[in-house]
Amino acid sequence: MAENHSLELLVQALRRLPGVGVKSAQRMAFHLLQHDREGALHLAQALQHACAEVKHCTLCHTFTEDEICPTCRDVRRDRSQLCVVENPADQSALERTGAYKGLYFVLMGKLSPLDGVGPRDIGLQKLFDRIDTLVDGAREVREVILATNFTAEGETTAHVIAQALKARGVNVTRLARGVPVGSELEYVDLGTIAHALVDRR
């Protein structure tokens, strides 16, 4: 296929998608060209359109097509609570629960020292600036809920943010660790049970 320049370029371009190796990229390219050219052109348009339209909300940093995202604009939301999540998918999971009525701050990443991702790369300063913003001479945000993932990186991120905010005298909470709803203790990992015991109420 060395002579087939545009097919080769398409395979290379598809490999830039996360989780796509050379075999999958080839399979995708063959599939699109053989069975779904309409889908390929549709995808090309969607990519160009999204790159042109999608930017970050100036308040919460999530993806939005406006200057300020609809969640931050919503006057019915409680502006004294700020929930910190890693990415828009996590935010959307929290939203679907319907149990949270405050605002969000989307880090768009997580601290990962091993991969060279430090506080500057995920824009922690922007979060601190947001929290320090004064409305009528007082901080608008009264509680910061850390909802980063319960992975090593997510816990590190939560820890670093918590330290910085406590130094500022801000009230910081973390999502509860415990036994997932619907699970049988027998099959829950021991770390989770230990946390659930300590945090019992």
Next chain:
Amino acid sequence: MAENHSLELLVQALRRLPGVGVKSAQRMAFHLLQHDREGALHLAQALQHACAEVKHCTLCHTFTEDEICPTCRDVRRDRSQLCVVENPADQSALERTGAYKGLYFVLMGKLSPLDGVGPRDIGLQKLFDRIDTLVDGAREVREVILATNFTAEGETTAHVIAQALKARGVNVTRLARGVPVGSELEYVDLGTIAHALVDRR
């Protein structure tokens, strides 16, 4: 994210790629928008370019940007042998061996009655027309080598083609089944060993 129209459209468009579900599509969209907008635009261009440029070779049916692909144009190749493969990736694997100097016919699919893919869908008639083409009053193709995959569908495809070609009096062969190079018998599946025994030479 219901309000985020272009992001939603991008996720939908990515889901049309084979093997990509809603979670992977979201991950891809977030990754491209957050870390690799250049790659996203690059992919959009590659898709449009490939859709505009890549067509099928009129002789062997593989993907090419020309009327006739470079392999079919190559005068040094043996025009009396025709190797039938399922897709360009298989063709490229055979090419990389350097052991075959004849021409190819790429089915761009395989018979799969359970999925409703019949002889017409993979254009078998085109293969038969190609084989029946007379040059100076005689068939140019003297041997058809069936190199479809050794899966259920590939074997069915090979069987159907073999039957049709034998009825035409064409010499048909199949890639040898046997023990893969470098393998220990102990770990080879029994069907393969049985075939290797029967086809011993």
